[in-house]
């Protein structure tokens with residue numbers, strides 16, 4: 001859906017839901033929104049912020065004909081342990097297939113899990129040879145578990161040509 005966030009044009013949420021991992025989660029916008037949407041748009045009624053795969057959203061970016069900056073999983077964390085690896089793989093594969101049309105932005109508070117995924121959990125890994133317009137970015141957030149893995153640069157861009 002179109003976004004009001006200045007650095008993105010669209011949000012794409014094939015997976016929603018999460019659980020807090022750091023003090024930075026104390027005022028989680030996604031959790032508040034999910035509670036408002038409980039029982040609608042695929043958000044479970046009893047537990048709206050439960051990690052949930054939305055199959056109907058999986059191919060949504062293919063329908064956007066003009067180039068967009070796409071914030072992936074703004075309503076959760078794609079690298080939450082409850083997200084199945086094959087679901088992560090499909091999302092990355094779609095981003096790879098659309099790499100010359102859109103810019104995909106992946107944010108996570110679980111960068112160690114993201115790094116494990118992109119550095120070889122899956123043969124074949126569509127991510128490492130990525131080129132063109134796709135930018136895949138991980139922020140450390142405030143997770144004490146994750147921070148040492150990415151210092152000194154809290155922002156890592158992988159597989160991008162810019």
Ligand code: SF4
Nearest residue numbers: 018020025028076109
């Ligand atoms: S990791 Fe992100 S989505 Fe998950 S609870 Fe924390 S702020 Fe919310």
